[in-house]
Amino acid sequence: MSPPPRVPFFDAATQQRSVMAETQAAIQEVLDQARFIVGPQVGEFERAFAGFVGVGHAVGVSSGLDALRLALSAVDVGPGDEVILPANTYIATALAVSAVGARPVLVDCDPRTYLIDCGQIASAITPGTKAVIPVHLTGQAADMDSVLGLAGAHGLHVVEDAAQAHGTTYRDRSCGTLGTLGCFSFYPSKNLGACGDAGMVTTGDDRLADRVRRLRKYHHVEKGVNARLDTLQAAILSVRLRRLAAWNQARIEHASSYRRLLADVGDLTFQEQTPSSNHVYHLLVVETERRDALREHLRAAGVETGVHYPVPIHLQPAYQDLGYKPGDFPNAERLAVRMLSLPMFPELRPDQIEFVADQVGQFFDGAAQR
Numbered sequence: 564m565s566p567p568p569r570v571p572f573f574d575a576a577t578q579q580r581s582v583m584a585e586t587q588a589a590i591q592e593v594l595d596q597a598r599f600i601v602g603p604q605v606g607e608f609e610r611a612f613a614g615f616v617g618v619g620h621a622v623g624v625s626s627g628l629d630a631l632r633l634a635l636s637a638v639d640v641g642p643g644d645e646v647i648l649p650a651n652t653y654i655a656t657a658l659a660v661s662a663v664g665a666r667p668v669l670v671d672c673d674p675r676t677y678l679i680d681c682g683q684i685a686s687a688i689t690p691g692t693k694a695v696i697p698v699h700l701t702g703q704a705a706d707m708d709s710v711l712g713l714a715g716a717h718g719l720h721v722v723e724d725a726a727q728a729h730g731t732t733y734r735d736r737s738c739g740t741l742g743t744l745g746c747f748s749f750y751p752s753k754n755l756g757a758c759g760d761a762g763m764v765t766t767g768d769d770r771l772a773d774r775v776r777r778l779r780k781y782h783h784v785e786k787g788v789n790a791r792l793d794t795l796q797a798a799i800l801s802v803r804l805r806r807l808a809a810w811n812q813a814r815i816e817h818a819s820s821y822r823r824l825l826a827d828v829g830d831l832t833f834q835e836q837t838p839s840s841n842h843v844y845h846l847l848v849v850e851t852e853r854r855d856a857l858r859e860h861l862r863a864a865g866v867e868t869g870v871h872y873p874v875p876i877h878l879q880p881a882y883q884d885l886g887y888k889p890g891d892f893p894n895a896e897r898l899a900v901r902m903l904s905l906p907m908f909p910e911l912r913p914d915q916i917e918f919v920a921d922q923v924g925q926f927f928d929g930a931a932q933r
């Protein structure tokens with residue numbers, strides 16, 4: 564077995580140890596009550612999460628992908644419809660559109676913020692367009708004034724992909740409250756993660772909340788699916804939600820340490836921060852011409868990194884049927900070969916950040932000397 568990395572990309576075990584006793588108590592309570600399917604812990608977590616986000620309704624579902632899928636179904640997106648989303652996102656955003664039988668229509672991203680380029684949305688709208696999915700990628704909000712303006716003008720629904728944006732605010736309003744519906748993932752490595760798969764749909768609309776509640780389970784009135792939030796995961800998530808604000812704050816501090824320590828590294832560019840949003844740093848992304856070599860240098864030094872995402876949606880094998888080709892979304896393609904996500908999680912220690920920064924500095928110094 565190879566030794567554990569000196570700096571992991573994400574450290575689920577350390578995070579779990581920090582909430583172990585409370586988690587065990589929460590699990591024991593579920594076992595004692597034995598109300599396993601949508602037990603009281605689901606409603607408790609839904610209310611707590613709605614309070615955290617500042618939204619009327621939160622409906623627990625089985626994953627982030629299912630949150631997106633049910634949100635699209637709730638606004639009647641289906642076969643024959645088109646849904647606009649950015650080419651630079653996790654493939655689940657597009658898979659949700661496909662899952663309801665609609666067609667993903669892609670637009671490029673901004674080369675500096677990596678978020679959907681709203682200037683390109685208008686030209687992607689056709690009579691078939693039914694919705695747009697802004698993705699609050701890496702923990703920053705998309706330009707929602709532009710998205711909502713265009714959506715209003717063209718009668719489109721806005722389904723926010725907030726899977727990386729627990730605690731992200733846009734002009735002081737939380738992501739997940741800005742569009743028609745908001746969709747969260749609690750995949751273990753997300754800012755708020757479960758001990759397995761889980762997700763949430765948020766909305767201020769009573770009727771849509773009821774609709775998502777009907778769709779998440781087998782139902783006689785509507786053709787629902789089985790996509791409920793697991794009671795054990797809900798109990799676990801309630802414990803972790805109480806730590807989320809502190810965890811996000813730790814991420815923000817780690818990001819400013821990285822920025823400070825790496826400020827003088829010439830060939831490295833940080834993702835730009837947008838003025839209208841905070842940044843909860845689900846990911847800390849830098850860019851460099853020599854990404855693969857830097858990644859290998861860090862790996863050899865025991866530093867785990869990630870690439871989010873190496874293949875834009877339009878070049879994914881699963882999406883060849885959409886008919887896009889290389890060159891269609893040059894900003895997303897350029898990022899795919901330049902982006903690198905550095906280790907980022909709340910429990911990251913100052914000495915680990917310094918070690919990563921030293922190694923990055925050594926890589927570029929060495930390169931300068933050659």
Ligand SMILES: *Cc1c(COP(=O)(O)O)cnc(C)c1O
Binds near residue numbers: 627629760762
């Ligand atoms: C994680 C993620 C999803 C999917 O969430 P799952 O819970 O893994 O299904 C969707 N969109 C984005 C942007 C994500 O990061």
